[in-house]
Amino acid sequence: MSTAYSWLAVSGKSPDDTLRALGLASGETYEGFPEGTLSGISLPTGWYLVVSERCDYANTRRLRRLSKHCELVTCAVEEHIMYASTSFWANGKLAWEVTHDSQLHAGRHHLDASGKLPPMFDDIRKWYAGEQAAMDQSNQLVDCIMEVPIETAKRITGFSFHDALPGEGRDQFHHLNRDPAAPKWWQLWRR
Numbered sequence: 001m002s003t004a005y006s007w008l009a010v011s012g013k014s015p016d017d018t019l020r021a022l023g024l025a026s027g028e029t030y031e032g033f034p035e036g037t038l039s040g041i042s043l044p045t046g047w048y049l050v051v052s053e054r055c056d057y058a059n060t061r062r063l064r065r066l067s068k069h070c071e072l073v074t075c076a077v078e079e080h081i082m083y084a085s086t087s088f089w090a091n092g093k094l095a096w097e098v099t100h101d102s103q104l105h106a107g108r109h110h111l112d113a114s115g116k117l118p119p120m121f122d123d124i125r126k127w128y129a130g131e132q133a134a135m136d137q138s139n140q141l142v143d144c145i146m147e148v149p150i151e152t153a154k155r156i157t158g159f160s161f162h163d164a165l166p167g168e169g170r171d172q173f174h175h176l177n178r179d180p181a182a183p184k185w186w187q188l189w190r191r
Contacts, residue, residue: 004078005034006058009047009157012070015040018048019176021066027175038176045158047073050176055083068092075153077146077161082108086149088118088156098149108132108143124151 010018019026019040026040034041034051041049052058058074066072067089075086082102088095096115104110109132111125128151131144154160 003161004055004080005051005053005161006055006074006076007049007051007159008058008063008066008072008074009043009049009153009159010066010070010072011047011157013048015042015048018050018066019179022050022062023179024050024176025179027177029172029174031172034173036175039173040176041173043158047157047159049157049159051173059085063087063089063094064092073153073157075150077150082143082146084146084149086153088115098152100143100146100149102143102146108136108141108145111145111148118152118156120155121152124148124155 013021015026024038024040037053038057039051041051043049050057055076055078058076063072063074068091070091072089073086074089075084077084083100085097085099087097094115096113096117098111098113098117098121100111102108102110113121113125125148128144128148132142135142135144150160150162154163
C-alpha cells in the first residue's frame with residue numbers, strides 16, 4: 001500500500017509559537033507513531049515536528065512567515081507516484097530544496113537540487129546513485145533516488161517515517177486541531 005504524507009520541523013521557535021503560527025492547538029496525547037490528520041511531537045534532536053497525512057501540507061504559503069527567526073525543514077512524500085521533496089528555510093527565506101519526481105523525463109533518475117545544499121547532501125546523493133545503478137544493472141524496477149530528499153531531511157532533524165523514533169512507545173505524540181481562536185484564512189491581516 002502506498003503512502004502520502006508530509007511534515008515540517010521547526011528549530012529555534014517554541015512548540016507553542018509554532019502551533020500558534022500554524023493556527024493549530026494541541027490535543028490529546030498518544031503513544032507510538034504519528035496517526036490522524038495532524039500530529040505533533042518535540043523530537044530528541046530539539047526540533048518540533050508537525051506531521052500530516054497529506055503530501056501538500058508542508059508546501060504551504062505559510063513557510064516564509066513560519067520560518068522567520070528560526071529554521072524550518074519540510075519533507076513531502078507521495079509513494080504511489082514516487083515523489084519526494086525536502087526544503088530548508090531560515091529567517092523567512094528558502095535556503096535550499098531537493099526534489100525527486102519519477103513522473104518527469106528522467107524517471108527514477110530525476111533529482112533536482114537548488115540553493116546552498118547542506119554538507120552531507122553530496123554523500124547522500126552519491127550513495128543512492130550507486131544503489132540505483134546496481135538496481136538498474138540487475139534490471140530491477142526500484143526507485144532508490146526517491147530516498148535522497150527523505151534521507152537529507154532525516155540527517156538534519158533526526159526524523160523519518162522509515163525509522164522508529166528513539167524510545168518509541170514512550171514518546172508522546174499529540175493530535176493537532178484547528179485552533180478556534182486563530183484567524184481564518186480571510187483574516188490574515190489580523191496576524
